[in-house]
Amino acid sequence: xxxxxxxxxxxxxxxxxxxxxxxxxxxxxxxxxxxxxxxxxxxxxxxxxxxxxxxxxxxxxxxxxxxxxxxxxxxxxxxxxxxxxxxxxxxxxxxxxxxxxxxxxxxxxxxxxxxxxxxxxxxxxxxxxxxxxxxxxxxxxxxxxxxxxxxxxxxxxxxxxxxxxxxxxxxxxxxxxxxxxxxxxxxxxxxxxxxxxxxxxxxxxxxxxxxxxxxxxxxxxxxxxxxxxxxxxxxxxxxxxxxxxxxxxxxxxxxxxxxx
Numbered sequence: 001x002x003x004x005x006x007x008x009x010x011x012x013x014x015x016x017x018x019x020x021x022x023x024x025x026x027x028x029x030x031x032x033x034x035x036x037x038x039x040x041x042x043x044x045x046x047x048x049x050x051x052x053x054x055x056x057x058x059x060x061x062x063x064x065x066x067x068x069x070x071x072x073x074x075x076x077x078x079x080x081x082x083x084x085x086x087x088x089x090x091x092x093x094x095x096x097x098x099x100x101x102x103x104x105x106x107x108x109x110x111x112x113x114x115x116x117x118x119x120x121x122x123x124x125x126x127x128x129x130x131x132x133x134x135x136x137x138x139x140x141x142x143x144x145x146x147x148x149x150x151x152x153x154x155x156x157x158x159x160x161x162x163x164x165x166x167x168x169x170x171x172x173x174x175x176x177x178x179x180x181x182x183x184x185x186x187x188x189x190x191x192x193x194x195x196x197x198x199x200x201x202x203x204x205x206x207x208x209x210x211x212x213x214x215x216x217x218x219x220x221x222x223x224x225x226x227x228x229x230x231x232x233x234x235x236x237x238x239x240x241x242x243x244x245x246x247x248x249x250x251x252x253x254x255x256x257x258x259x260x
Contacts, residue, residue, distance in 0.1 A: 001024070001025050001026045002025050002026070002064045002065055002197060002198075003025070003026045003028065003062060003063050003064050003065075004021075004025040004026065004027050004028070004063065004064065004065050004066070004067060004197060005027075005028045005030060005059055005060060005063045005065070005066040005067070006018060006027055006028070006029050006030065006066075006067045006069065007030045007031070007048060007050060007059075007066065007067070007068050007069055007070035007094065008030075008031060008068070008069030008070035008071065008109075009027075009029035009030055009031045009034065009037060009045075009069075010031040010033060010034065010036045010037055011031075011069060011070075012166070012167075013069055013109070013163070013166055013189060014029075014031075014067075014069045015037070016186050016189070016190060017067070017189070017190050017193050018040070018043075020186075020187075020190035020194070021190065021193075021194055022040075022041070022043065024194065025197065026042075026043065027040070027043040027044065028043070028044045028045075028046060028059065028063065029043060029044065029045045029046070030045075030046050030047070030048035030059055030070070031047070031048065031070065032047065032048070032049060033047070034046060034047050034048075046059060048070070050070050050085075050086065050089070050090030050091075050093055050094060051085035051086065051089045051090055051093065052093070053093045053096065053097065056093040056094055056096070056097035057097040057100055057101060059097070060094075060097040060098050060100070060101040060103055061101050062101075063098075063101065063103050064103065064104050064105070065103065065104055065105045065106070065107060065197050066094055066098055066103060066105070066106045066107065067107045067109075067193060067196075067197070068090075068091070068094045068106055068107065068108050068109060069109045070086070070090060071086055071087045071090065071091075071109070071139075072086040072087055072136070073111075073136065074136065075113070075134040075135075075136045075137075076134075077135070077136060079135050083135055083136065083139050087136070087139035087140070087142075087143070088139055088142060088143075091108065091139075091142070091143035091146060092143075092146055094106060094108075095146055095147065095150045095156065095158065096150075098150075098156055099150060099154045099156050103156070104157060105156070105157035105158070105159065105196075105197070106147065106150075106156060106157070106158050106159070107159050107161060107193060107196040107197060108143055108144070108147055108158065108159065108160045108161065109161055109163055110140045110143065110144055110160045110161060110162045110163065110206070111136070111137060111140045111162055111163055112162055112163065112164045112165070112182055112209075112210075112217065112218060113132060113133070113134065113136060113137035113140065114130040114131070114132055114137050114140055114141055114144075114162060115128065115130065115131060115162075115217075115218070116131070116132070116133045116134075116137065117131025117132065117133050118131055120177070120178055120217075123216060123217065123218070123219050124208075124217065124218050124219065125219045125221075125222075126162075126205075126206040126207070126208060126219075126222055130144075143160070144160045144206065147159075147160050147204065148204055151203050151204040152204070155203075157202060157203055157204070158203075158204050159196045159202065159204070159205050159207060159227075160205070160206045160207065161192065161193070161196060161207045161209050162206065162207065162208050162209055162218060163184065163189070163209045164182040164183060164184040164208075164209050164210040164211075164217065164218060165179050165182035165183045165184065165210075166184055166186075166189060173239065175235075175239040177215070178217070179235075180213060180215070180235040180236055180239060181210075181213055181215045181216055181217040181235070182210060182217040182218070183210065183211055183213060183235035183238075184209050184210045184211045184231075185211050185231075185232075185233035185235075185238070187232060187233065188209075188211045188212075188231040188232060188233055189209060191229070191230070191231070191232075192207070192209055192223070192227070192229050192231075195227040195228055195229055196227055199226070199227045199228070202226060202227070205222075205226050205227075207222075207223045207226065207227065207229070208220045208222075208223050209223070210231075211231045211232075211233040211234060211235060212231040212232070212233065212234050213234050213235045213236060214234060214235075214236040215236070
């Protein structure tokens with residue numbers, strides 16, 4: 001089994017991924033309040049402040065791959081109050097510690113917030129310039145650039161996963177076009193992280209993480225090609241939007257019209 005350090009293990013994404021992959025990898029689970037995880041069987045739990053470089057080095061010892069989810073995700077978070085330590089120093093420390101400890105790869109959780117400055121009718125591709133509209137997005141842009149630096153300069157495989165609307169995994173989500181087009185299901189998110197851990201010979205990539213939605217805010221063509229991502233879910237079906245049903249009705253109606 002690959003030994004995987006999972007930071008932010010008590011968050012929604014982290015906990016779900018651990019439950020999905022606990023038989024597939026040997027985990028070292030890390031968070032500020034790791035006691036919230038409860039019993040994790042044969043896996044390891046550690047408390048970790050990612051703003052502490054020495055603590056990050058200790059956490060990365062003997063690890064193959066780091067899945068780095070720990071961050072302050074609030075668009076309203078203050079820069080000096082939280083983002084500098086949790087998102088800027090934290091990202092740098094994890095990449096540096098991975099190099100220092102000879103780890104193979106960092107899978108870094110970036111965000112769809114990096115392209116929110118584009119009009120809603122624009123589908124973003126990984127090679128488009130970032131257009132963050134809050135400081136949270138700015139910190140993720142820094143980390144994506146840092147990931148490229150550590151890959152190019154130190155040979156650390158660094159994969160940046162721009163997570164879409166994961167918060168929408170609830171029947172109470174307001175199912176408007178923006179949220180539906182950005183949505184990613186739990187099982188698609190978990191599958192993508194596993195593929196990022198397992199893929200070989202990929203030095204650096206920006207990977208888009210949305211489900212196979214009828215309309216996609218993020219283009220996933222290169223994500224499919226680079227890591228074999230095969231999303232199973234579609235927000236427009238999951239939330240019963242009626243858009244896909246309407247399209248099928250239109251196609252069937254046109255077929256009948258032509259046959260007449």
